[in-house]
Amino acid sequence: MNQPADSAGVERAVAKGLAGQRVRIGLVGCGVVGTGILRLLRDNAETIEARLGAPIEVVGIAVRDPSKLRDPLVPAELVGTDPMALATQDDVDVVVEVMGGLDPAGAVVKEALEKGKHVVTANKALIAEEGETLLEMAESTGVDLYFEAAVAGGIPIIRVLREALASDRVVALSGIVNGTSNYILSRMTSAGLDFADALAEAQAKGYAEADPTLDINGGDARHKLAILATLAFGARVDVHAIPMEGIDTVSALDIAFASRFGYVIKPLAIGRPTDDGELDLRVHPALIPESSVLASIHGALNAVHIEGAMLGPSLMSGPGAGALPTAMSVVSDIVDVGRNLITGAHARVPSRAFRGSTLQALPLASPKSHRGRFYLRFDVHDRTGVLGKIANVLGGFDVSIEQMVQEGGQSEGNPHATLVMLTHVASAGDVHGALEEIDRLQYTTGPSRALRIEEG
Amino acid sequence: MNQPADSAGVERAVAKGLAGQRVRIGLVGCGVVGTGILRLLRDNAETIEARLGAPIEVVGIAVRDPSKLRDPLVPAELVGTDPMALATQDDVDVVVEVMGGLDPAGAVVKEALEKGKHVVTANKALIAEEGETLLEMAESTGVDLYFEAAVAGGIPIIRVLREALASDRVVALSGIVNGTSNYILSRMTSAGLDFADALAEAQAKGYAEADPTLDINGGDARHKLAILATLAFGARVDVHAIPMEGIDTVSALDIAFASRFGYVIKPLAIGRPTDDGELDLRVHPALIPESSVLASIHGALNAVHIEGAMLGPSLMSGPGAGALPTAMSVVSDIVDVGRNLITGAHARVPSRAFRGSTLQALPLASPKSHRGRFYLRFDVHDRTGVLGKIANVLGGFDVSIEQMVQEGGQSEGNPHATLVMLTHVASAGDVHGALEEIDRLQYTTGPSRALRIEEG
Numbered sequence: 001m002n003q004p005a006d007s008a009g010v011e012r013a014v015a016k017g018l019a020g021q022r023v024r025i026g027l028v029g030c031g032v033v034g035t036g037i038l039r040l041l042r043d044n045a046e047t048i049e050a051r052l053g054a055p056i057e058v059v060g061i062a063v064r065d066p067s068k069l070r071d072p073l074v075p076a077e078l079v080g081t082d083p084m085a086l087a088t089q090d091d092v093d094v095v096v097e098v099m100g101g102l103d104p105a106g107a108v109v110k111e112a113l114e115k116g117k118h119v120v121t122a123n124k125a126l127i128a129e130e131g132e133t134l135l136e137m138a139e140s141t142g143v144d145l146y147f148e149a150a151v152a153g154g155i156p157i158i159r160v161l162r163e164a165l166a167s168d169r170v171v172a173l174s175g176i177v178n179g180t181s182n183y184i185l186s187r188m189t190s191a192g193l194d195f196a197d198a199l200a201e202a203q204a205k206g207y208a209e210a211d212p213t214l215d216i217n218g219g220d221a222r223h224k225l226a227i228l229a230t231l232a233f234g235a236r237v238d239v240h241a242i243p244m245e246g247i248d249t250v251s252a253l254d255i256a257f258a259s260r261f262g263y264v265i266k267p268l269a270i271g272r273p274t275d276d277g278e279l280d281l282r283v284h285p286a287l288i289p290e291s292s293v294l295a296s297i298h299g300a301l302n303a304v305h306i307e308g309a310m311l312g313p314s315l316m317s318g319p320g321a322g323a324l325p326t327a328m329s330v331v332s333d334i335v336d337v338g339r340n341l342i343t344g345a346h347a348r349v350p351s352r353a354f355r356g357s358t359l360q361a362l363p364l365a366s367p368k369s370h371r372g373r374f375y376l377r378f379d380v381h382d383r384t385g386v387l388g389k390i391a392n393v394l395g396g397f398d399v400s401i402e403q404m405v406q407e408g409g410q411s412e413g414n415p416h417a418t419l420v421m422l423t424h425v426a427s428a429g430d431v432h433g434a435l436e437e438i439d440r441l442q443y444t445t446g447p448s449r450a451l452r453i454e455e456g
Numbered sequence: 457m458n459q460p461a462d463s464a465g466v467e468r469a470v471a472k473g474l475a476g477q478r479v480r481i482g483l484v485g486c487g488v489v490g491t492g493i494l495r496l497l498r499d500n501a502e503t504i505e506a507r508l509g510a511p512i513e514v515v516g517i518a519v520r521d522p523s524k525l526r527d528p529l530v531p532a533e534l535v536g537t538d539p540m541a542l543a544t545q546d547d548v549d550v551v552v553e554v555m556g557g558l559d560p561a562g563a564v565v566k567e568a569l570e571k572g573k574h575v576v577t578a579n580k581a582l583i584a585e586e587g588e589t590l591l592e593m594a595e596s597t598g599v600d601l602y603f604e605a606a607v608a609g610g611i612p613i614i615r616v617l618r619e620a621l622a623s624d625r626v627v628a629l630s631g632i633v634n635g636t637s638n639y640i641l642s643r644m645t646s647a648g649l650d651f652a653d654a655l656a657e658a659q660a661k662g663y664a665e666a667d668p669t670l671d672i673n674g675g676d677a678r679h680k681l682a683i684l685a686t687l688a689f690g691a692r693v694d695v696h697a698i699p700m701e702g703i704d705t706v707s708a709l710d711i712a713f714a715s716r717f718g719y720v721i722k723p724l725a726i727g728r729p730t731d732d733g734e735l736d737l738r739v740h741p742a743l744i745p746e747s748s749v750l751a752s753i754h755g756a757l758n759a760v761h762i763e764g765a766m767l768g769p770s771l772m773s774g775p776g777a778g779a780l781p782t783a784m785s786v787v788s789d790i791v792d793v794g795r796n797l798i799t800g801a802h803a804r805v806p807s808r809a810f811r812g813s814t815l816q817a818l819p820l821a822s823p824k825s826h827r828g829r830f831y832l833r834f835d836v837h838d839r840t841g842v843l844g845k846i847a848n849v850l851g852g853f854d855v856s857i858e859q860m861v862q863e864g865g866q867s868e869g870n871p872h873a874t875l876v877m878l879t880h881v882a883s884a885g886d887v888h889g890a891l892e893e894i895d896r897l898q899y900t901t902g903p904s905r906a907l908r909i910e911e912g
Contacts, residue, residue, distance in 0.1 A: 040766055044623055051622045053806045148620070154767045156620030163619075164604070164612030166507045167500055167787035293773065296752045301769075310496055310784040311610045313757075314774030317749065318767060328766040331623035345801030350509045 021054050023338035026092035026117075027061045028083045028108055029099030030074060033122055033149075034061070036327030037096065038073045044331075052335045053342050062086040087112040094337050096330060097121040098149075106130055113137040113145065118341070120333040122149035122326055128223035128239045131230065142347045144340055146333035151224045152177050152302040154325030155318040156332070160306075161231040162349060168308040170232040172272040174454065175304035176297050177224040179320040180208045180215035181247045181267035183300040185255070185285065189264060190298070194252045207300045218244030218267075218283040225269040225281055228304070232271060235279050235362040243367040245284035254377060254451065257420045261403065263287035263375075264295045268454060278365040286452040287375050368429030373402070373453040375422055376431070378438065379445045382408070382417040389443050390419065397434035399426040416445060422453065477510050479794035482548035482573075483517045484539045484564055485555030486530060489578055489605075490517070492783030493552065494529045500787075508791045509798050518542040543568040550793055552786060553577040562586055569593040569601065574797070576789040578605035578782055584679035584695045587686065598803050600796055602789035607680045608633050608758040610781030611774040612788070617687040618805060621764055626688040628728040628763040630910065633680040635756035635776040636664045636671035637703045637723035641711070641741065642754045645720060650708045663756045674700030674723075674739040681725040681737055684760070688727060691735050691818040699823040701740035710833060710907065713876045717859065719743035719831075720751045724910060734821040742908040743831050824885030829858070829909040831878055832887070834894065835901045838864070838873040845899050846875065853890035855882040872901060878909065 027034055041048070041056055049055045062083040063069060069079060080086060087095045087108045095112040097119060099105050105126050112119050114137060121127065127134070127150045138145040148158045152175070161170070176182045180202055187198040199216070202208035214220045226239040247267050258265050265285050272280045288295055293315050297303040302320030307313055319325040340348050380386045391401065401421045408417040423431070435448045483490055497504070497512055505511045518539040519525060525535060536542060543551045543564045551568040553575060555561050561582055568575050570593060577583065583590070583606045594601040604614045608631070617626070632638045636658055643654040655672070658664035670676045682695040703723050714721050721741050728736045744751055749771050753759040758776025763769050775781040796804050832850075836842045847857065857877045864873040879887070891904045 036766075040623060044625060044766075047625060048623050051806060154764075154770060156616055159615070159620050160612055163792060164615050164785070164788050166791040167496055167504050168784050169500060169503060291752065293749065293752045296747065296749045308610075308781075308784065310492075310500075310780040312775045312778070312781055314610060314772070316770070316772045318770030322768070324766040325768055328624050328764065329620070332620050335622040336619060339804050340799075340801065343796075343799070343801035343804045345796065345799035345804055348795050348799045348801060348804070350507060 021342060022057045023052065023054055023093055023334065023341055024057050024059045024091055025094045025096050025334060026086040026089060027058055028086060028095060028097045028105070030061050030063045030069060030079075031098070032323040033098040033326045033330065035071050035073060036323035037098065037330055038071075040324065040327045040331050042073065048331065048335060052338045054338060056331075056334060056338065059091050060086045060089060083108045084111055087117060088115045092117060093341055094118045094120060094334055096334065097123055097126075098330065099123075100125070102126055102129060109134060110137060113141060113143060116141045116143055118144045118337045118346070120146045120330055120337060122147070122330055124150040124220070124223045124227065128226040131227065132236060139347065144337045144347060144349075146337055147227075148333045149326045149329035151227050152304060153179075153318070153320045153322060154329055155302055155304060155316050155320065156329065157228065157304045157316060158231065160316065161228070165306070165308055165311065168310045170306055171309050172307040173228060173232050173304060174268055174270045174294070175228070176266055176294060176302055177228075177269050177304065177320065178215050178218075178221040178267055179300035179302055180212060181221070181285075182297065182302070182320075183207045184216075185247060185250065185265055185267060186298045188250070188252055189255050189259075192252060195248060195250065216248050217246035221267065221269045221283045225271060225283055228269070229271045229279065229281055232306070233273055233279060233362065237279070237281065237364075241364050242281045242283060244282070247285045249449065250285050250451070253418070254375070254449065257377065257405070258287050258375065259290075260405065261287075261375075261422060262290050263453065264290055265451065266294055266297075268294075270454070273362070274365050276365075277362070279362040280365040280370060282367065282370070284452060286454045288454050366429075368427065368432070370428040370452075371425055372428070373423055373425055373455075374399075374428075374431050375451040375453055376420065376435070377449040378419040378443070379448075380417050380419060380443060381445060382415055386443055387419060389441070390438055393438050393441070393443075394423075394434045397426075397430040397437075399430055399434050400424045428452075477798060478513045479508065479510055479549055479790065479797055480513050480515045480547055481550045481552050481790060482542040482545060483514055484542060484551060484553045484561070486517050486519045486525060486535075487554070488779040489554045489782045489786065491527050491529060492779035493554065493786055494527075496780065496783045496787050498529065504787065504791060508794045510794060512787075512790060512794065515547050516542045516545060539564045540567055543573060544571045548573060549797055550574045550576060550790055552790065553579055554786065555579075556581070558582055558585060565590060566593060569597055569599060572597045572599055574600045574793045574802070576602045576786055576793060578603070578786055580606040580676070580679045580683065584682040587683065588692060595803065600793045600803060600805075602793055603683075604789045605782045605785035607683050608760060609635075609774070609776045609778060610785055611758055611760060611772050611776065612785065613684065613760050613772060614687065616762075616772065617684070621762070621767065624764040624766045626762055627765050629684060629688050629760060630724055630726045630750070631684070631760035632722055632750060632753050632758050633684075633725050633760065633776065634671050634674075634677040634723055635758055636668060637677070637741075638753065638758070639663045639756040640672075641703060641706065641721055641723060644706070644708055645711050645715075646754070648708060648712075651704060651706065672704050673702035677723065677725045677739045681727060681739055684725070685727045685735065685737055688762070689729055689735060689818065693735075693737065693820075697820050698737045698739060700738070703741045705905065706741050706907070709874070710831070710905065713833065713861070714743050714831065715746075716861065717743075717831075717878060718746050719909065720746055721907065722750055722753075724750075726910070729818070730821050732821075733818070735818040736821040736826065738823065738826070740908060742910045744910050822885075824883065824888070826884040826908075827881055828884070829879055829881055829911075830855075830884075830887050831907040831909055832876065832891070833905040834875040834899070835904075836873050836875060836899060837901060838871055842899055843875060845897070846894055849894050849897070849899075850879075850890050853882075853886040853893075855886055855890050856880045884908075
């Protein structure tokens with residue numbers, strides 16, 4: 001038991017009659033994550049071989065434009081431009097797809113699965129949109145399809161749902177699964193920046209892309225939530241049907257008011273089966289108590305909170321993106337698939353286990369039916385009676401006020417005032433009905449604002 | 457792909473030519489965790505079968521005294537009193553050891569491994585003391601030995617180290633791995649209780665045992681740290697050589713002073729390879745910044761923070777104990793072992809992967825060589841010059857003061873004063889040398905107190 005590490009793999013392979021076996025991968029895509037994978041395979045080769053029981057060998061790399069590959073880590077002799085050919089090449093055991101996007105990644109992955117290749121992918125859009133089809137294909141050819149890096153980069157949430165919680169039932173999940181929007185709201189909170197400046201800073205630091213739309217409007221988080229909900233609740237989810245709100249309507253003012261009430265504003269993805277047999281899935285910024293663990297997840301970090309029926313509350317946090325954390329998740333998936341390969345245990349985890357026990361098309365709860373507490377902000381002319389009018393409309397919609405503060409107005413000779421209210425539990429439909437009426441009656445000088453409050 | 461869940465296991469077993477296969481377990485020990493396992497296997501039977509691909513069947517239960525079993529969940533016809541016989545019984549595939557302690561649990565587990573039975577155990581003392589021997593035995597008979605529940609109850613930290621981080625190198629870990637001491641310090645912090653009252657409350661609520669010695673003196677955390685360090689750093693660790701300090705010397709006064717400087721006091725277990733090729737392992741209460749994530753782990757919750765070379769910082773938190781969270785971890789291990797059983801992939805994870813890549817007897821760093829910042833408290837007679845004398849001794853030991861507050865003394869006509877200092881980085885040996893001299897020279901009215909400061 002005391003041999004140096006580099007002999008461990010060999011010894012194990014010999015013991016299993018697999019001397020000389022290697023896990024041979026074809027790398028489809030070689031951008032920052034792909035290059036990170038090559039770096040990790042080089043730097044940690046000895047450790048990985050000892051822990052897997054065989055070395056991992058890159059037998060081919062397919063990219064769109066080889067002239068863009070300048071990193072000396074990429075062996076030029078392995079680079080080609082035909083991902084489809086690489087994905088079906090005889091000497092490839094595992095196809096590692098890190099090109100991203102639906103096209104042509106989807107066709108490449110399907111071709112690989114059909115040809116009996118195992119697949120590891122970091123592609124959240126592909127898994128969110130076509131995961132069910134792909135898992136069925138993997139099951140029918142008896143291969144593994146792993147996708148840890150598709151959700152929350154370095155956080156092993158897929159593995160935990162698939163294995164650590166295999167004996168439990170998830171009753172709720174909530175998470176910060178988009179690092180860009182967490183970075184922006186964190187900087188607005190810690191440095192008092194407004195949205196535009198925080199976004200510009202995130203772009204300058206590489207936390208936001210030139211076109212940050214999908215990060216900011218919730219589209220990216222929605223993909224990840226769809227994948228998590230499928231695993232956690234066994235639900236078939238139409239990603240495009242998940243209600244979402246972006247963070248771009250959160251103002252520095254909202255963050256400051258939230259803080260006065262003991263809350264911070266975080267970009268959340270939430271999933272929870274309702275008592276009516278529906279699935280409540282939502283992506284939106286929300287107020288959470290300053291003392292909650294998610295409130296302490298700062299900057300570009302991600303975190304996922306899981307409530308298990310048996311387990312109770314649990315949380316995992318870590319980097320949600322970045323070349324090396326993502327590459328680490330991809331390579332750990334390759335190690336996992338490689339362990340199955342070496343022991344002949346392909347499809348060791350039933351594909352059904354990736355998707356919860358019973359894949360059902362649970363109806364999504366209507367966003368209007370959601371009940372909870374709300375933060376409301378009204379910009380008003382400081383006229384006598386406006387508070388009363390607003391309160392009347394809210395009351396008419398069954399929305400009752402728990403706390404209120406008013407800023408500006410009379411005391412400073414300023415005709416404009418800001419009213420901020422925290423409500424008791426109310427239905428989202430009623431809150432939005434009330435706000436529409438208040439804005440329509442022009443009690444306010446600009447559109448009123450509502451944010452959900454999620455209790456720790 | 458749309459069959460009801462209960463047919464999934466059968467379908468899968470048929471596909472693999474294993475129709476009728478079950479994963480048959482022998483349950484050794486049937487206290488709160490054992491009963492929790494029976495409850496979980498009953499309540500989640502359908503989910504577990506779908507996710508595993510076969511049902512789990514309890515074929516025998518061994519306890520010391522069957523007359524103590526009153527829970528109707530325990531099928532009387534399966535109960536016997538000979539754990540050794542159960543562990544070697546022909547129809548047992550997996551021995552599940554939840555009796556705890558070294559004797560006779562160690563002999564039972566060894567006998568099971570020798571007879572080629574897979575073993576799942578929740579026994580931290582056994583794994584910490586004899587893990588290496590047991591893993592070697594498992595390797596030589598080609599069976600699985602899983603022990604997720606031995607560390608941090610419901611937190612899947614073993615699985616994450618073994619699989620999710622298989623491609624990475626851990627550069628530091630720190631955690632709150634004893635729920636009792638976290639509960640006590642949390643209550644001292646939130647409610648201003650002193651140690652004795654907080655302990656009494658923990659006992660009343662079932663968070664502390666009648667004899668809480670091992671929880672409070674750090675012995676329990678030391679077992680868990682030894683297991684984590686072996687997995688994370690590939691180090692062979694003598695559990696009894698790990699330096700530990702209990703939480704019973706932390707006073708309400710220290711907690712209040714720490715708070716004035718922006719810190720909370722938490723019971724930590726810390727592991728980190730040093731630049732000198734030693735392993736710095738320590739169990740002690742320490743001041744950590746209020747804004748750090750570990751500071752937000754309240755009550756009896758546990759948490760482990762891992763810094764990966766590629767991954768960067770990550771944290772997992774959840775219940776560290778309790779019948780159902782612990783049972784959940786045990787049953788998830790049974791599912792994992794069962795998946796190996798069904799696919800014939802015994803010992804799929806090289807035993808070496810449980811222990812890092814290279815099992816070395818890294819020398820433990822001497823506690824005196826540790827360098828860091830310290831919190832110091834001196835109770836003094838408010839005599840002119842005492843501060844100067846204390847500062848002189850500290851200076852002579854190369855311990856320099858960064859911040860200081862003084863309470864009591866002159867201003868209140870009180871002859872007693874308390875001096876609290878935060879130091880710059882100093883060596884633990886120097887700090888303790890200085891404190892011994894200060895106490896010996898009787899500048900103080902009682903023993904001086906030093907606590908380490910760990911920066912987020």
